[in-house]
Amino acid sequence: MTDEQLPPPLPQPVNLPQPPPLPQPARLPDPGALQDPAQFQVSEETRTYPCPQCGANLFYDPGHNQLLCRACGHGEPLTAPHGAVGKRDLQQAMHQLAQRIAANEHGGLKSLSREVVCQNCGGTTSFEGTLTATKCPYCATPIQRNDLQQAPERLPIDGVLPFQLDQDAAHAKIVEWINSRWFAPREFKTYREFGSFTSIYLSYFTYDAQTVTDYAGQRGEHYTVVVGDGDNRHTETRTRWWPTSGRVNNTFHDVIEPANTGLDHKKVVELEPWPIQAAQPYSPQYVAGHLSRTYDEDAQQRFERGARGQMDEQIRTTIRRDIGGDEQQIHQVRTSFNALTFAQLLLPVWLMTVTFEGRPFQVFINGVTGEVQGRRPWSKVKIAAAVIAAIIIVAIVLLVVRLTR
Template sequence: MTDSHLPPPLPDHSSEEADGPPPPLPPLPPTPQQGPTDPLRAMFQVTEQTRTYPCDSCGAALVFDPATQNLLCLSCGRSHAIVIDPERRVIDHDLQSTMTQLRGLMATEHPTAAAVTEREIVCQSCGGRSTFSGTLTSSRCPYCATPIQRDDIHDAPLRLPVDGILPFRLDDKQGREVIEKWIHSRWFAPTEFKKYRELGAFTSIYAAYFTYDADTTTSYTGMRGDTYTVTTGSGDNRRTETRTRWRHRSGVVRSTFDDVAVLANTGFDTERVHALEPWPTAQATPYSPEFVAGHLCRTYDHDADQCFPVAQERINAGIDAAIRQDIGGDKQRISQTDTRYNALTFKHVLLPIWLLTVVYAGNPFQVFINGVTGEVQGQRPWSTVKIVFAVLAALILIVGVVLAWQAAK
């Protein structure tokens, strides 16, 4: 195919007013004092730009509970409903216009204005100090375990706001049951690795994703191959050959793509995280910080423009499949394509992952669980001793079978 790795032509807006003002950036999430999704129990610390959720019964910290989909007090057990304004929707944004305006704003600001910086936070519950580094936006106080959310990143004018979130469905107990089953099915993993409770860290984290919707029209030229058989030669040289009859084909295919998800964080095993798909993104709800309470959360390392080439590869693969189906026949050759994007939009969403990290023999191994479907993908070390014993056992079995067969014969 002729498509390059650069973003393709975007929708043609030449019919719009050429000199008009650029379209506005996606609206930022409501501030803690405004949003209907922020209940009165949410405490926002102005000096620290952080948010906590104390229980209105006992004052202990509330956390999001996947089992009930509510905020839960682990101290007194009281459940607090999360109320989402029914008028809110997870909104799509035009990729070209949004990123063009954002780049323009970034060019007029200080070069580091959009950067995610390390920041020390003072816990408003115990006074302990902890550091938010990298793209981490939600964590727990290391001294009193109070869930703390850093709001200054999500609310920054030069950062793309979060549009939606797919809340956890698997709770801690279910996640551990899934990981237990997966690890103990790895027969050739070292015994020490299976002691992951002592060696590893198991945590829940919301990872940043961009999902893309596209409506494409592609014209193509190619060839259709239909196979047939012929008999050649005679006598002992008589044989049947399979041949292909090729005919030129051309046409136009229209394809639509919905929620092509691309991980926007670094530090993960990208191939294995991608294998957690499909994500039920249709179940995503408008973002509310309450869903993040008690869980780790990260904002994006790569923005919607930087993530798009990955989505484009998947879109191109889908277009290729549509063209081959349109050509038909037993074989297809695609010689030239020309793709037009009639629409290309994106959403910034947070998706839930249970993550087990085990350091074994000085090397980190990561195991990921889809926090909604329970799909597991991960790395594990191999036990040389177990493999050697398995090979020896197989050889002994083979020798035993051969000797028994010879004795019987």
């Protein structure tokens, strides 16, 4: 191709180096949906969602099953597939993943982090870590990264639970939650001035399993005896123990585990329960205009570090029920996991992050149910004032009591 045939360089944001000339974007078939309105950038391995009416950006409109242009109000119906989200055998999937990683050791994905050139304004956009959908910092164009989603060294996303809570509803939830924090500093309550509030899909793994557990333990039965003489005569409850063993079966469905790091894990867990049954097969259309991350810890890691513990707790409850009696002791447990399957899901969260006195505080909103969980700082001034007020009230009460005697 001669220089005359190349397209002119894209306009550059201030203080950014000139990117090399790019070929014109091409439309490619999307395996995840029919007639996807996305525009694909082959050179950058990214996709955007331009409005067909005005050229602005389309966003997934929570709760309305459409892509919406906030500039002209045009709505584009979703063409994403519907149906149940399939699950895969965990052991087989992890074995295949290890084989693909070995095969692509010298030619595969070099790094999770990557910079791409925005096809709208030419500015450089950074994808850090497992971030797969972001917005151009110069023109706010939503950009989705295809290479990480489809990399053979990564487990694919199986399903997505779409946002149902829009920005106005989420904002109202945040305001209500913050205003109910009586001892939060006044500055924290004005978070709009220095906080970030965004919608993001976080990565989760959900597991199904059938287990068979052999156990050995003891069954305790209470009985009473009368001991002592005279004034010391009394009844004591004692326990008679019997050795026992047996086998129990458990069935688990949708045991869910967060798969992203860098977040307040305890508060993320407290966003549960999630209506997993409403999840749909993954389509990037649901992510349009929202941030998104894939997993930081893979399906095997999250099973061993989280989901297995949840299952083990339920198994021990089943064992105690099987042992019966008044008390139970469990000495040995051997569990076989049969039909252990999983799926990677994207679940919707509204996230507020506020840095107060040099410390970050995160507040999360379940993007379907509206459940709010988070942490906030404590106002030393308000706490001191409350303590002083309490002391004054106690002193007044004591004075009144003394004067009325």
